[in-house]
Amino acid sequence: MIASALFVAAHVSISAPANAQVSKTKQKPASNEEVLTYVNISIATFCEARGQNIDFQKSMLVAVAAQGYPVFSKHGGLVPGSTKPLExxxxxxxxSYMVMAGSMKMCPKMIPADQKAKFEKAVAEMKKK
Structure with a gap:
């Protein structure tokens, strides 16, 4: 819930000027390359925040927001393969999944053991489906 509130508040405050500029033209879905760039930026943001001793949850919130800003403000929530904006x-x-997966590779020592275990359990459950 906090992630949602933070994301919405940040999106509204930043996207208004950005959307004013792009509203004149139809927004295009993010390309695969753009999505990869946004994901990598969010992973780097998470790792840096954790390196600065910022709480795990706060670091994750900021990283997810960093990924969301361009997706929603520049592309209107449209990603490759989508015909309507992401919810x-x-x-x-x-x-969150992409940040955790990337951070497990880029800065594994920055992830608390309980969060690693929780993530690995969730991934194992997804593989069963």
Missing amino acids: EKQFIGNA
């Missing part, structure tokens, strides 16, 4: 809840879940 906020869906985006937050996917972005």
